[in-house]
Amino acid sequence: MQQALEPHISTQIMELHHSKHHAAYVANLNNAMQSHVLAVTSSDIATQIALQAAIKFNGGGHINHSLFWQNLTPAGSAEASPDVAPSLSAEVVKTWGSLDDFKKAFSTTLLGIQGSGWGWLVKDGAVLRIVTTKDQDPVVGSEIPIFGVDMWEHAYYLQYLNGKAAYVENIWNVINWKTAEDRFLGTREDVFKALKAAL
Amino acid sequence: MSSTLLRTVPALRGALRASRATKPAAALASTSFVRGKATLPDLSYDYGALEPHISGKIMELHHKKHHQTYVTGLNSALETIAEAESKGDFTKAASVAPLLNFHGGGHLNHTLFWENLAPASREGGGEPSGVLKTAINDDFGSFDGFRKQMNTALAGIQGSGWAWLVKDKQSGTLGLVTRANQDPVSGPYTPLLGIDAWEHAYYLQYENRKAEYFEAIWNVINWKTVASRFEKS
Numbered sequence: 001m002q003q004a005l006e007p008h009i010s011t012q013i014m015e016l017h018h019s020k021h022h023a024a025y026v027a028n029l030n031n032a033m034q035s036h037v038l039a040v041t042s043s044d045i046a047t048q049i050a051l052q053a054a055i056k057f058n059g060g061g062h063i064n065h066s067l068f069w070q071n072l073t074p075a076g077s078a079e080a081s082p083d084v085a086p087s088l089s090a091e092v093v094k095t096w097g098s099l100d101d102f103k104k105a106f107s108t109t110l111l112g113i114q115g116s117g118w119g120w121l122v123k124d125g126a127v128l129r130i131v132t133t134k135d136q137d138p139v140v141g142s143e144i145p146i147f148g149v150d151m152w153e154h155a156y157y158l159q160y161l162n163g164k165a166a167y168v169e170n171i172w173n174v175i176n177w178k179t180a181e182d183r184f185l186g187t188r189e190d191v192f193k194a195l196k197a198a199l
Numbered sequence: 200m201s202s203t204l205l206r207t208v209p210a211l212r213g214a215l216r217a218s219r220a221t222k223p224a225a226a227l228a229s230t231s232f233v234r235g236k237a238t239l240p241d242l243s244y245d246y247g248a249l250e251p252h253i254s255g256k257i258m259e260l261h262h263k264k265h266h267q268t269y270v271t272g273l274n275s276a277l278e279t280i281a282e283a284e285s286k287g288d289f290t291k292a293a294s295v296a297p298l299l300n301f302h303g304g305g306h307l308n309h310t311l312f313w314e315n316l317a318p319a320s321r322e323g324g325g326e327p328s329g330v331l332k333t334a335i336n337d338d339f340g341s342f343d344g345f346r347k348q349m350n351t352a353l354a355g356i357q358g359s360g361w362a363w364l365v366k367d368k369q370s371g372t373l374g375l376v377t378r379a380n381q382d383p384v385s386g387p388y389t390p391l392l393g394i395d396a397w398e399h400a401y402y403l404q405y406e407n408r409k410a411e412y413f414e415a416i417w418n419v420i421n422w423k424t425v426a427s428r429f430e431k432s
Contacts, residue, residue: 136358
């Protein structure tokens with residue numbers, strides 16, 4: 001399965017990214033939450049506060065990667081075509097003029113990220129927006145993540161080296177528009193349902 | 200006798216050091232500029248010279264591509280500011296601040312980084328000596344204690360960034376700070392030793408095993424450079 005996104009994302013990247021990076025966020029999140037439960041039990045407020053950064057970083061890492069895997073699909077599959085996302089496409093055209101103009105705007109935003117972070121298409125109320133989150137900050141508040149693109153260097157470096165513009169160009173070949181359409185039509189709870197089950 | 204004093208009276212020690220500590224920009228003096236433009240500095244060693252601790256391929260990409268991008272980005276930000284200034288468009292000039300900080304910081308940080316590295320077969324590795332050694336022992340307990348604290352700081356960086364051994368300009372004491380992304384060390388601190396914790400600094404060789412990179416890099420630290428920054432600041 002991990003070779004399924006070739007040639008746009010290499011097998012080696014996918015394997016490390018999933019079995020090492022994502023696994024580390026999960027392990028560290030579980031550790032932090034376990035310590036947090038103990039701190040709550042013993043009414044140790046200072047420790048609870050001290051754990052917040054680790055919970056946010058590793059929890060965000062777990063959420064972001066879970067959403068990312070789901071919004072990718074092998075190039076050439078039915079889901080890789082925006083045709084399977086009629087409602088979302090119509091809203092994208094309404095907002096940006098055309099799908100190409102949206103892709104351009106999204107790509108420019110991704111390439112403008114300074115350091116590690118993510119770019120997201122989100123729905124906020126009735127409005128679509130492109131946002132970025134730094135490091136592993138997740139999309140929070142009322143925003144519903146439609147799809148995300150990981151701009152940490154570990155997401156592309158082994159294959160694209162410093163050429164991140166090529167990674168951004170190729171990622172469009174493996175975006176799962178079916179997932180995107182479902183998230184667009186659903187609620188924030190729907191988006192996170194699978195994640196809750198996994199935890 | 201003075202060294203006994205330095206070890207036993209921390210406040211006085213700080214004051215003594217502070218009295219010899221007032222050329223804040225000295226550590227940054229070598230950042231290259233030609234006719235008002237930033238330029239990519241040459242390295243004083245070959246790309247492969249830090250092997251096996253940092254691969255030649257990493258060094259080449261890191262210097263020739265990544266650092267070059269910061270140099271180009273810095274010059275472009277400076278041009279935009281100059282142009283906006285000449286038109287009195289201060290809103291435009293101010294909007295470039297994040298790019299100036301990112302690319303300017305990237306240029307400064309990498310310039311300092313190349314200089315505080317050296318091949319293990321030359322000045323690289325080992326332990327500091329002289330007044331720097333004394334200061335590290337005073338402020339971190341021991342050289343090993345310092346290394347451990349620096350590695351913990353590096354491992355704790357969430358995202359891209361740097362860890363630095365710094366000298367506090369006020370007290371003259373040493374400390375450790377981390378900086379996100381390419382934020383440079385400024386304000387009350389003089390940077391003495393920087394370690395790049397961006398993934399591009401190690402990923403081709405160490406992949407996700409960054410702790411191994413943080414261990415290996417001590418073999419190529421140029422303590423002569425660090426000592427000279429310490430003494431000049």
